[in-house]
Amino acid sequence: MSTHIGIGFSRHIDSQQAAKEAxxxxxxxxxxxxxxxxxxxxTVHYDPRVSVPIIREILNNAKMIGCSTAGIxxxxxxxxxxxxxxxxxxxxxxxGAGCVENIHTLDTSQSGVELxxxxxxxxxKHGRQIFVFxxxxxxxxxxxxxxxxxxxxxxIFPVVGAGSCDDFHFGDSFQIFQDKILKNAAAGLIMGxxxxxxxxxxxxxxxxxxxxxxxxxDRNIIKSIDGKRACxxxxxxxxEETKDLRSNRLGQMAILYPLGISIEGGKEYLxxxxxxxxxxxxxxxxxxxSQGAEVHLMIGNKDSCKQAAxxxxxxxxxxxxxKAPKLIIIxxxxxxxxxxxxxxxxxxxxxxxxxxxNVPIIGMYAxxxxxxxxxxxxxxKPHLQNESIVILAIS
Amino acid sequence: xxxxxxxxxxxxxxxILFTVLSLVLVNRIEEVHRLQGALKKIKRSFDDLDEQAxxxxxxxxxxxxxxxxxxxxxxxxxxLQKTSRLISTTLDENEIFRRLDQSLMIDLGFEKNLVxxxxxxxxxxxxxxxxxxxxxxxxxxxxxxxxxxxxQAMEEGHTFSSVNSARHEREAIVRLFDVEHFVLTPxxxxxxxxxxxxxxxxxxxxxxxxxxxxxVSVLANQIGQSLENxxxxxxxxxxxxxxxxxxxxxxxxxxxxxxxxxxISRTKSEFISAVSHELRTPLTSIKGYAAILITxxxxxxxxxxxxxxEKINTHSDNLVKLINNLLDIARIESGRVEMKMEKCDIAxxxxxxxxxxxxxxxxxxxxxxxxxxxxxxxxxxxxxxIERVFINLVGNAIKFxxxxxxxxxxxxxxxxxxxxxxSDSGIGIPKEDLNKLFDExxxxxxxxxxxxxxxxxxxxxxxxxxxxxxxxxxxTSELNKGTTFYFTLPLSP
Numbered sequence: 044m045s046t047h048i049g050i051g052f053s054r055h056i057d058s059q060q061a062a063k064e065a066x067x068x069x070x071x072x073x074x075x076x077x078x079x080x081x082x083x084x085x086t087v088h089y090d091p092r093v094s095v096p097i098i099r100e101i102l103n104n105a106k107m108i109g110c111s112t113a114g115i116x117x118x119x120x121x122x123x124x125x126x127x128x129x130x131x132x133x134x135x136x137x138x139g140a141g142c143v144e145n146i147h148t149l150d151t152s153q154s155g156v157e158l159x160x161x162x163x164x165x166x167x168k169h170g171r172q173i174f175v176f177x178x179x180x181x182x183x184x185x186x187x188x189x190x191x192x193x194x195x196x197x198x199i200f201p202v203v204g205a206g207s208c209d210d211f212h213f214g215d216s217f218q219i220f221q222d223k224i225l226k227n228a229a230a231g232l233i234m235g236x237x238x239x240x241x242x243x244x245x246x247x248x249x250x251x252x253x254x255x256x257x258x259x260x261d262r263n264i265i266k267s268i269d270g271k272r273a274c275x276x277x278x279x280x281x282x283e284e285t286k287d288l289r290s291n292r293l294g295q296m297a298i299l300y301p302l303g304i305s306i307e308g309g310k311e312y313l314x315x316x317x318x319x320x321x322x323x324x325x326x327x328x329x330x331x332x333s334q335g336a337e338v339h340l341m342i343g344n345k346d347s348c349k350q351a352a353x354x355x356x357x358x359x360x361x362x363x364x365x366k367a368p369k370l371i372i373i374x375x376x377x378x379x380x381x382x383x384x385x386x387x388x389x390x391x392x393x394x395x396x397x398x399x400x401n402v403p404i405i406g407m408y409a410x411x412x413x414x415x416x417x418x419x420x421x422x423x424k425p426h427l428q429n430e431s432i433v434i435l436a437i438s
Numbered sequence: 439x440x441x442x443x444x445x446x447x448x449x450x451x452x453x454i455l456f457t458v459l460s461l462v463l464v465n466r467i468e469e470v471h472r473l474q475g476a477l478k479k480i481k482r483s484f485d486d487l488d489e490q491a492x493x494x495x496x497x498x499x500x501x502x503x504x505x506x507x508x509x510x511x512x513x514x515x516x517x518l519q520k521t522s523r524l525i526s527t528t529l530d531e532n533e534i535f536r537r538l539d540q541s542l543m544i545d546l547g548f549e550k551n552l553v554x555x556x557x558x559x560x561x562x563x564x565x566x567x568x569x570x571x572x573x574x575x576x577x578x579x580x581x582x583x584x585x586x587x588x589x590q591a592m593e594e595g596h597t598f599s600s601v602n603s604a605r606h607e608r609e610a611i612v613r614l615f616d617v618e619h620f621v622l623t624p625x626x627x628x629x630x631x632x633x634x635x636x637x638x639x640x641x642x643x644x645x646x647x648x649x650x651x652x653x654v655s656v657l658a659n660q661i662g663q664s665l666e667n668x669x670x671x672x673x674x675x676x677x678x679x680x681x682x683x684x685x686x687x688x689x690x691x692x693x694x695x696x697x698x699x700x701x702i703s704r705t706k707s708e709f710i711s712a713v714s715h716e717l718r719t720p721l722t723s724i725k726g727y728a729a730i731l732i733t734x735x736x737x738x739x740x741x742x743x744x745x746x747x748e749k750i751n752t753h754s755d756n757l758v759k760l761i762n763n764l765l766d767i768a769r770i771e772s773g774r775v776e777m778k779m780e781k782c783d784i785a786x787x788x789x790x791x792x793x794x795x796x797x798x799x800x801x802x803x804x805x806x807x808x809x810x811x812x813x814x815x816x817x818x819x820x821x822x823x824i825e826r827v828f829i830n831l832v833g834n835a836i837k838f839x840x841x842x843x844x845x846x847x848x849x850x851x852x853x854x855x856x857x858x859x860x861s862d863s864g865i866g867i868p869k870e871d872l873n874k875l876f877d878e879x880x881x882x883x884x885x886x887x888x889x890x891x892x893x894x895x896x897x898x899x900x901x902x903x904x905x906x907x908x909x910x911x912x913x914t915s916e917l918n919k920g921t922t923f924y925f926t927l928p929l930s931p
Binding site: 251252253279280281282296299300340342382384385 | 484485487488490491492494495496498499502505506509512
């Protein structure tokens with residue numbers, strides 16, 4: 044039996060109506076009575092307490108995960124307001140969903156284990172192909188969660204994920220698992236069975252200025268760079284006082300100029316957004332930083348973004364090993380939406396150049412993307428990235 | 439000796455080695471100096487590169503800021519254009535607010551917006567709301583009334599924004615609306631302020647700009663214009679509804695009156711018909727007996743009696759004529775007389791009427807003229823009735839035309855009718871009598887009518903007969919010059 048994919052979208056102003064329209068459209072496009080799994084992406088303009096129960100009811104309480112996003116990526120448009128619903132039914136593919144709550148208070152390594160175990164419990168004994176998850180982007184260090192996830196899931200298949208977010212206010216976001224609307228949580232989905240998955244990821248940001256040395260770092264906190272307070276790097280480049288940076292402007296400015304960590308033996312830079320500046324001038328990043336690593340301020344532009352999208356699509360396509368894609372899922376940094384702005388859809392055009400015009404596409408703009416850094420590592424280690432585009436091709 | 443030689447050799451070798459080492463050392467020191475120089479150059483290059491990088495970042499920041507502003511402007515302009523189109527295509531005030539609600543929320547991109555509009559009693563009400571609870575709106579409405587200076591400035595058309603307003607004004611508005619960044623502008627029409635529009639954001643990340651201020655002012659103007667159009671339309675619509683209602687009432691009243699008149703007329707006709715019948719039978723007997731008595735068959739009668747009997751006979755004839763006319767009118771009105779329509783040459787009919795009335799014309803030496811348009815075809819009519827029309831009209835003309843006067847009958851063809859004219863050179867009819875001339879029993883008050891008896895039914899009968907033929911009758915007259923009666927008959931029935 045073939046795999047059925049249905050995507051529905053609505054930008055109706057009313058949460059109830061938008062949920063209804065998106066769910067019915069998805070169900071209609073699916074063209075099957077049974078629904079195996081559902082992915083819900085919603086901008087923060089909609090009340091999930093209203094929309095989620097409606098979607099659940101229309102889609103027969105199928106397995107569901109989702110989250111809030113800064114924008115929704117579709118085959119035909121980029122939407123900064125709306126609800127999108129993806130439904131999948133397949134005899135070949137298997138799905139297992141789970142979640143973990145209170146990740147801020149839990150030991151983060153424990154939360155990874157719990158999330159993976161819950162998903163595996165639901166998945167059963169099938170061949171695992173990929174793990175996709177959404178996590179509250181307010182979690183200041185995702186790295187321990189990633190390590191513990193892989194301890195349970197193993198390292199033979201890719202782990203990809205996205206940080207839920209709002210509309211560039213860097214306020215509250217939400218995660219969805221079944222009928223639960225969660226904060227401070229992660230919801231994941233293991234996919235497996237007879238399917239092929241291709242993952243590609245790039246960011247397109249380039250180093251700017253002289254290399255600097257992280258001479259003191261503790262997990263995700265950079266204490267000092269080149270013997271100076273870490274925040275000095277931003278003070279220097281952005282020309283702003285730390286107290287000003289610490290206000291709302293940090294989120295707005297730092298996402299455009301992340302820190303790039305050189306990786307030994309790799310061509311790519313691992314990008315880290317500065318999410319906060321502490322009183323002593325330390326920079327708090329979303330993921331771990333190695334002490335002694337070389338760091339650059341990074342800069343991107345529209346052309347490099349589009350090129351990165353194209354290369355990520357090519358990489359995902361190659362990893363499909365010649366199979367025809369049935370669905371493309373894009374997890375992309377909200378920074379790229381800000382940078383590309385009105386031209387954001389050109390990335391989708393680039394992706395279509397690789398996969399063809401008729402493959403259904405659904406995606407989201409996230410605050411933090413999780414993916415294997417390079418395809419050559421063969422999915423050994425998922426990293427938290429910023430400013431990147433992760434393309435997941437499913438066949 | 440050997441030892442001294444060895445010492446010499448060692449000394450020489452040591453000197454050579456020392457020299458070589460010194461040379462190498464000097465060379466290395468030079469190399470180190472060269473490398474140090476190169477390192478300095480590289481460091482300087484890095485520093486230059488870093489300075490350039492800082493410049494690039496600053497330029498990039500400015501570009502991004504400009505792009506943000508441009509994007510926001512474009513989006514806002516698009517939203518404004520869409521909003522304007524939406525609200526200008528309806529003339530329903532509630533629909534304007536409904537559309538405004540959606541478009542503002544979706545496209546203008548402000549966290550909070552509030553449209554307050556005056557009702558008929560000049561009291562503000564919240565009509566569009568995003569991000570305000572009912573309690574907050576109540577707070578705004580209550581405190582806005584208290585802030586006289588702000589209210590006054592708004593009434594004068596002043597726009598406030600977090601970009602341009604004075605500190606005390608800004609603080610007052612922030613307290614009132616709980617928005618850090620805002621544009622507050624009056625909604626104006628030609629008759630002054632009808633409401634206010636506020637848009638704003640709480641987050642520092644979404645500060646409003648001067649562009650926003652201009653844009654929101656334009657939007658407020660557009661809202662004002664649309665509301666004014668809607669209200670004008672409402673007024674016109676209400677007026678037309680009232681007018682229509684009045685017309686309908688009047689029409690109903692008129693229809694009712696018409697029915698009443700018809701009913702009265704019918705009753706009158708029936709009454710006249712009944713009475714006339716009842717009168718005619720005894721009158722025929724009276725006339726018959728009078729006639730028998732006059733003949734003397736029942737015995738000779740003295741001359742004074744005979745004279746009185748002849749008067750009875752003559753008055754009886756007049757009375758019969760009056761009753762017959764009344765009966766005819768009543769029958770025609772009630773539709774009980776069926777017109778015997780047949781083709782008729784109108785010229786022949788006029789000649790026949792002339793023959794009939796020639797003796798009376800001769801008595802007054804009146805000249806008769808006839809002008810009949812040859813294009814008038816044979817008309818379909820009731821010969822007897824139309825002949826009565828001519829006899830009545832010509833009879834009247836003879837009556838009111840002095841001796842040696844002229845009576846002229848003209849017939850000409852129009853597009854769909856033939857028009858007959860009977861004109862005389864008589865005494866004419868006063869203007870004020872012309873409208874009543876065709877009323878039953880109406881007689882013009884003049885010397886001739888005072889001396890000559892008449893029923894006052896002749897012209898009424900003429901009108902009924904002509905109308906029964908789907909024609910029209912009217913009259914023109916000039917005192918002491920003459921009168922012309924016109925009537926039309928259709929060319930085809």
